[in-house]
Amino acid sequence: MISKAKTVGFQSGERNIFFHILTACNLSCRHCYINKEQHGTETLSRETMEKWLELFVAPGKKSNVIFLGGEPTMHPDLVHGISKAKELGFDVTVDSNGYLFHNLLETSSPEQIDFLSFSLDGPDSLVNDPIRGEGVYDICTTNMRKAVAAGYNVSVIYTVSNLNIKHLHRMIPLLTDIGVKRFFIQVIGLRGNSAAESADGTEWQVSPEEWLATVPKVAADAAEAGIHVTFPKVFLEENETFECAGIVAENFFVFPNGRVYRCPLCEDHPVHAFTINDNKLIANDGLTEDNFFQLDIAEGCVMNKLLQPDTIAYDKLGKPVHRISCCLLKQELLPE
Ligand code: SF4
Numbered sequence: 082m083i084s085k086a087k088t089v090g091f092q093s094g095e096r097n098i099f100f101h102i103l104t105a106c107n108l109s110c111r112h113c114y115i116n117k118e119q120h121g122t123e124t125l126s127r128e129t130m131e132k133w134l135e136l137f138v139a140p141g142k143k144s145n146v147i148f149l150g151g152e153p154t155m156h157p158d159l160v161h162g163i164s165k166a167k168e169l170g171f172d173v174t175v176d177s178n179g180y181l182f183h184n185l186l187e188t189s190s191p192e193q194i195d196f197l198s199f200s201l202d203g204p205d206s207l208v209n210d211p212i213r214g215e216g217v218y219d220i221c222t223t224n225m226r227k228a229v230a231a232g233y234n235v236s237v238i239y240t241v242s243n244l245n246i247k248h249l250h251r252m253i254p255l256l257t258d259i260g261v262k263r264f265f266i267q268v269i270g271l272r273g274n275s276a277a278e279s280a281d282g283t284e285w286q287v288s289p290e291e292w293l294a295t296v297p298k299v300a301a302d303a304a305e306a307g308i309h310v311t312f313p314k315v316f317l318e319e320n321e322t323f324e325c326a327g328i329v330a331e332n333f334f335v336f337p338n339g340r341v342y343r344c345p346l347c348e349d350h351p352v353h354a355f356t357i358n359d360n361k362l363i364a365n366d367g368l369t370e371d372n373f374f375q376l377d378i379a380e381g382c383v384m385n386k387l388l389q390p391d392t393i394a395y396d397k398l399g400k401p402v403h404r405i406s407c408c409l410l411k412q413e414l415l416p417e
């Protein structure tokens with residue numbers, strides 16, 4: 082039986098803080114979205130990390146902190162930041178490229194890290210390594226196995242593009258074998274390196290037809306195999322309501338230069354809604370991403386229309402064939 086994916090509406094009272102504690106990384110993935118001109122080159126000090134975490138404490142609300150980079154495990158004080166986040170009541174996820182520097186598995190614990198997430202873009206080195214770098218597959222999967230053996234909840238993020246969509250289904254036996262609990266299927270966004278490569282002619286983006294023919298089926302199969310799967314909605318049905326997370330949800334994408342965005346598609350542009358200055362969170366004046374969120378267009382997401390117009394198809398009357406959902410709207414399939 083094929084499972085039916087459920088759209089996970091934006092939860093009022095839930096906050097997600099995507100906390101980039103540095104932009105340095107040991108890898109140079111071809112689709113990396115980190116843009117040092119826009120996001121800075123700083124590594125936050127231990128004290129700054131603590132103070133910035135405190136800015137996002139909201140009593141009575143469920144709040145998640147996702148530690149990101151660059152590669153967050155390269156930060157010598159990551160474990161300290163994790164403990165501080167737990168002490169402040171946050172649920173904690175660490176998103177790693179799999180290298181797990183500073184002996185993360187031994188220096189932290191499954192009680193401190195609710196989910197340890199690994200980025201992997203292929204079911205073998207032949208698919209993954211041309212995207213993420215030579216030797217990365219072996220190191221990442223070896224450390225995933227170690228993390229599972231040490232009792233961590235392990236999840237995997239797979240960024241779907243033209244370079245790997247045909248291999249997505251082969252992730253299921255791999256994830257099952259390793260003991261991965263959650264599988265996050267992402268869609269490639271044209272930001273950072275992938276935007277630059279696209280301009281040079283690399284076709285990263287998958288067509289709506291291929292996405293719809295592939296991703297929901299693989300997600301259903303993964304759920305049947307016992308894995309909790311999350312994937313972006315992308316194309317809204319006729320009867321579905323469009324909602325912009327910038328208006329109805331509380332997401333904060335925090336960068337080490339102090340920029341704080343509400344929308345990930347805005348991150349290549351100086352339109353951030355907030356800035357952290359002197360350890361205070363200050364709402365910016367003038368033209369910010371907030372102004373874009375208010376625009377009501379037939380295509381759905383305004384930023385997608387501005388930045389990735391090729392993702393939108395129109396019928397003969399000039400009406401969009403699909404409205405594009407907010408990139409943060411997810412569908413979910415629970416294990417059977
Ligand atoms: S691991 Fe992440 S931060 Fe590092 S290069 Fe790859 S995508 Fe960029």
Ligand code: SF4
Nearest residue numbers: 325327344382407408
């Ligand atoms: S991706 Fe689009 S819909 Fe979502 S927050 Fe950004 S502008 Fe709003």
